[in-house]
Amino acid sequence: MKSIFKPGVFTLCLIPFFIITYKIFLNKLGPEPVKEITHFTGEWTLIFICITLSMSPLKRFTNFTFWIKIRRMLGLFVFFYATLHLLTYVVIDYRLDWSQIIDDVVKKKFIFIGFAAWLLLIPLVLTSSQKMIIALKHNWKRLHKLIYIIAIFGSLHFIWLSKTIYFKPLIYLIIIIFLLILRINFKRIISKTR
Numbered sequence: 001m002k003s004i005f006k007p008g009v010f011t012l013c014l015i016p017f018f019i020i021t022y023k024i025f026l027n028k029l030g031p032e033p034v035k036e037i038t039h040f041t042g043e044w045t046l047i048f049i050c051i052t053l054s055m056s057p058l059k060r061f062t063n064f065t066f067w068i069k070i071r072r073m074l075g076l077f078v079f080f081y082a083t084l085h086l087l088t089y090v091v092i093d094y095r096l097d098w099s100q101i102i103d104d105v106v107k108k109k110f111i112f113i114g115f116a117a118w119l120l121l122i123p124l125v126l127t128s129s130q131k132m133i134i135a136l137k138h139n140w141k142r143l144h145k146l147i148y149i150i151a152i153f154g155s156l157h158f159i160w161l162s163k164t165i166y167f168k169p170l171i172y173l174i175i176i177i178f179l180l181i182l183r184i185n186f187k188r189i190i191s192k193t194r
Contacts (some may be wrong), residue, residue, distance in 0.1 A: 005066065005069075005070070006069070006070060006073065009073065010073060013073070013074070016040070016044045016081070017080075017081075017084075020037060020040050020041065023036070024037070034093050037092065038085060038093065041081050041084040041085035042085045042114075042158065043158075045078060045085055046154050046158060048074060048077045048081055049078050049147070049151045049154055050151075050172070050175050050179060051074055052074040052075050052078055053147070053176065053179040053180065053183070055068060055070070055071040055074065056182075056183055057179065075125075075128065075147070076125065076128060079121045079122075082118050082154075086115070086118050089101075089111075110156075110160035113153050113157050113160070114153070114154070114157035114161075116153055117154050117157060120149060120150050120153070121150060124144055124147065127140060127143060127144070148180055151176045151179075151180070152173075154176075155169065155173040155176050158172060
Protein backbone atom coordinates (compact mmCIF):
# COMPACT_ATOMS: atom_id res chain seq x y z
CA MET A 1 0.00 0.00 0.00
CA LYS A 2 2.82 2.39 0.91
CA SER A 3 4.37 1.87 -2.55
CA ILE A 4 1.46 3.63 -4.25
CA PHE A 5 1.42 6.69 -1.93
CA LYS A 6 4.18 8.65 -3.64
CA PRO A 7 3.02 7.92 -7.22
CA GLY A 8 -0.52 8.79 -6.09
CA VAL A 9 0.59 12.12 -4.61
CA PHE A 10 2.68 12.81 -7.75
CA THR A 11 -0.38 12.24 -9.94
CA LEU A 12 -2.54 14.49 -7.76
CA CYS A 13 0.10 17.23 -7.99
CA LEU A 14 -0.12 17.10 -11.79
CA ILE A 15 -3.90 17.68 -11.86
CA PRO A 16 -3.60 21.52 -12.07
CA PHE A 17 -1.18 21.09 -14.99
CA PHE A 18 -3.65 18.78 -16.75
CA ILE A 19 -6.48 21.26 -16.13
CA ILE A 20 -4.63 24.24 -17.62
CA THR A 21 -3.40 22.11 -20.55
CA TYR A 22 -6.98 20.97 -21.20
CA LYS A 23 -8.16 24.61 -21.14
CA ILE A 24 -5.40 25.70 -23.52
CA PHE A 25 -6.03 22.99 -26.13
CA LEU A 26 -9.82 23.33 -26.00
CA ASN A 27 -9.70 27.14 -26.01
CA LYS A 28 -11.46 27.49 -22.66
CA LEU A 29 -9.29 30.23 -21.16
CA GLY A 30 -11.81 33.04 -21.56
CA PRO A 31 -11.29 36.48 -23.12
CA GLU A 32 -7.79 36.96 -21.57
CA PRO A 33 -5.98 33.63 -22.02
CA VAL A 34 -2.49 34.81 -21.05
CA LYS A 35 -3.81 36.44 -17.88
CA GLU A 36 -5.72 33.25 -17.04
CA ILE A 37 -2.62 31.03 -17.44
CA THR A 38 -0.46 33.46 -15.46
CA HIS A 39 -2.96 33.72 -12.60
CA PHE A 40 -3.65 29.96 -12.57
CA THR A 41 0.03 28.91 -12.42
CA GLY A 42 0.86 31.66 -9.92
CA GLU A 43 -1.93 30.71 -7.56
CA TRP A 44 -1.04 27.02 -7.73
CA THR A 45 2.56 27.92 -6.88
CA LEU A 46 1.28 29.57 -3.69
CA ILE A 47 -0.97 26.60 -2.95
CA PHE A 48 1.98 24.21 -3.23
CA ILE A 49 4.09 26.48 -1.02
CA CYS A 50 1.36 26.28 1.64
CA ILE A 51 1.07 22.49 1.27
CA THR A 52 4.86 22.07 1.49
CA LEU A 53 5.06 24.26 4.61
CA SER A 54 2.30 22.21 6.25
CA MET A 55 4.25 18.94 6.07
CA SER A 56 6.43 19.48 9.17
CA PRO A 57 3.52 20.60 11.40
CA LEU A 58 1.47 17.62 10.17
CA LYS A 59 4.31 15.27 11.05
CA ARG A 60 4.59 16.83 14.52
CA PHE A 61 0.85 16.65 15.23
CA THR A 62 0.16 13.21 13.72
CA ASN A 63 3.47 11.41 14.29
CA PHE A 64 3.28 10.06 10.71
CA THR A 65 6.59 10.25 8.82
CA PHE A 66 4.70 10.01 5.51
CA TRP A 67 4.37 13.82 5.42
CA ILE A 68 8.14 14.30 5.47
CA LYS A 69 8.64 11.65 2.78
CA ILE A 70 6.54 13.62 0.28
CA ARG A 71 7.74 17.10 1.31
CA ARG A 72 10.67 17.14 -1.14
CA MET A 73 8.42 16.16 -4.05
CA LEU A 74 5.93 18.89 -3.11
CA GLY A 75 8.77 21.40 -2.98
CA LEU A 76 9.80 20.43 -6.51
CA PHE A 77 6.23 21.02 -7.64
CA VAL A 78 6.48 24.53 -6.17
CA PHE A 79 9.38 25.11 -8.57
CA PHE A 80 7.51 23.42 -11.44
CA TYR A 81 4.45 25.68 -11.17
CA ALA A 82 6.58 28.76 -10.41
CA THR A 83 8.58 28.09 -13.58
CA LEU A 84 5.39 27.68 -15.64
CA HIS A 85 4.23 30.99 -14.16
CA LEU A 86 7.52 32.70 -15.09
CA LEU A 87 7.60 31.18 -18.59
CA THR A 88 4.06 32.38 -19.25
CA TYR A 89 5.18 35.91 -18.46
CA VAL A 90 8.55 35.77 -20.27
CA VAL A 91 7.68 33.67 -23.34
CA ILE A 92 3.95 34.06 -23.98
CA ASP A 93 3.21 37.53 -22.60
CA TYR A 94 6.46 39.36 -23.42
CA ARG A 95 7.71 37.08 -26.25
CA LEU A 96 11.28 37.09 -24.87
CA ASP A 97 11.55 40.88 -25.12
CA TRP A 98 14.40 41.01 -22.59
CA SER A 99 14.73 44.80 -22.51
CA GLN A 100 11.06 45.13 -21.53
CA ILE A 101 11.31 42.24 -19.05
CA ILE A 102 14.40 43.72 -17.35
CA ASP A 103 12.69 47.12 -17.27
CA ASP A 104 9.67 45.52 -15.53
CA VAL A 105 11.86 43.66 -13.02
CA VAL A 106 13.63 46.90 -12.09
CA LYS A 107 10.59 49.19 -12.01
CA LYS A 108 7.69 47.00 -10.81
CA LYS A 109 8.11 45.76 -7.25
CA PHE A 110 5.66 42.84 -7.63
CA ILE A 111 7.66 41.49 -10.60
CA PHE A 112 10.98 42.09 -8.82
CA ILE A 113 9.94 40.18 -5.70
CA GLY A 114 8.31 37.41 -7.74
CA PHE A 115 11.47 36.98 -9.80
CA ALA A 116 13.58 37.03 -6.61
CA ALA A 117 11.39 34.26 -5.14
CA TRP A 118 11.92 32.14 -8.27
CA LEU A 119 15.70 32.67 -8.15
CA LEU A 120 15.77 31.61 -4.49
CA LEU A 121 14.03 28.35 -5.46
CA ILE A 122 16.91 27.34 -7.74
CA PRO A 123 19.44 26.42 -5.00
CA LEU A 124 16.72 24.43 -3.23
CA VAL A 125 16.01 22.43 -6.38
CA LEU A 126 19.70 21.87 -7.10
CA THR A 127 20.25 20.53 -3.56
CA SER A 128 17.07 18.46 -3.29
CA SER A 129 18.70 15.05 -3.92
CA GLN A 130 19.69 12.61 -1.19
CA LYS A 131 23.35 12.96 -2.24
CA MET A 132 23.22 16.73 -1.65
CA ILE A 133 21.57 16.23 1.75
CA ILE A 134 24.49 13.98 2.76
CA ALA A 135 27.11 16.28 1.24
CA LEU A 136 25.80 19.49 2.83
CA LYS A 137 24.98 17.92 6.23
CA HIS A 138 23.68 20.62 8.64
CA ASN A 139 24.05 23.31 6.00
CA TRP A 140 21.32 21.62 3.96
CA LYS A 141 18.69 22.49 6.58
CA ARG A 142 19.95 26.05 6.82
CA LEU A 143 19.83 26.47 3.04
CA HIS A 144 16.33 25.04 2.77
CA LYS A 145 15.03 27.56 5.27
CA LEU A 146 14.99 29.85 2.23
CA ILE A 147 11.51 28.43 1.63
CA TYR A 148 10.27 30.73 4.43
CA ILE A 149 11.54 33.81 2.59
CA ILE A 150 10.21 32.44 -0.72
CA ALA A 151 6.78 31.95 0.84
CA ILE A 152 6.66 35.55 2.10
CA PHE A 153 7.95 36.87 -1.22
CA GLY A 154 5.32 34.84 -3.10
CA SER A 155 2.46 36.20 -1.00
CA LEU A 156 3.77 39.77 -1.34
CA HIS A 157 4.03 39.25 -5.12
CA PHE A 158 0.31 38.37 -5.17
CA ILE A 159 -0.66 41.26 -2.86
CA TRP A 160 1.27 43.88 -4.84
CA LEU A 161 -0.07 42.49 -8.11
CA SER A 162 -3.67 42.88 -6.89
CA LYS A 163 -4.26 46.60 -7.18
CA THR A 164 -7.89 46.57 -5.98
CA ILE A 165 -8.90 43.15 -4.62
CA TYR A 166 -6.69 42.20 -1.66
CA PHE A 167 -8.90 39.59 0.07
CA LYS A 168 -7.57 36.42 -1.59
CA PRO A 169 -3.87 37.46 -1.51
CA LEU A 170 -4.21 38.37 2.19
CA ILE A 171 -5.73 34.94 2.89
CA TYR A 172 -2.59 33.32 1.46
CA LEU A 173 -0.36 35.60 3.53
CA ILE A 174 -2.29 34.73 6.71
CA ILE A 175 -2.07 30.99 5.94
CA ILE A 176 1.68 31.26 5.29
CA ILE A 177 2.31 33.24 8.49
CA PHE A 178 0.23 30.70 10.46
CA LEU A 179 2.20 27.78 8.97
CA LEU A 180 5.49 29.52 9.78
CA ILE A 181 4.35 30.09 13.38
CA LEU A 182 3.48 26.39 13.66
CA ARG A 183 7.10 25.56 12.83
CA ILE A 184 8.37 27.44 15.88
CA ASN A 185 9.31 25.10 18.71
CA PHE A 186 7.93 27.10 21.64
CA LYS A 187 8.92 24.40 24.17
CA ARG A 188 12.58 24.77 23.20
CA ILE A 189 12.36 28.58 23.42
CA ILE A 190 10.73 28.41 26.88
CA SER A 191 13.31 25.90 28.16
CA LYS A 192 16.16 28.17 26.97
CA THR A 193 14.72 31.19 28.80
CA ARG A 194 14.52 29.34 32.12
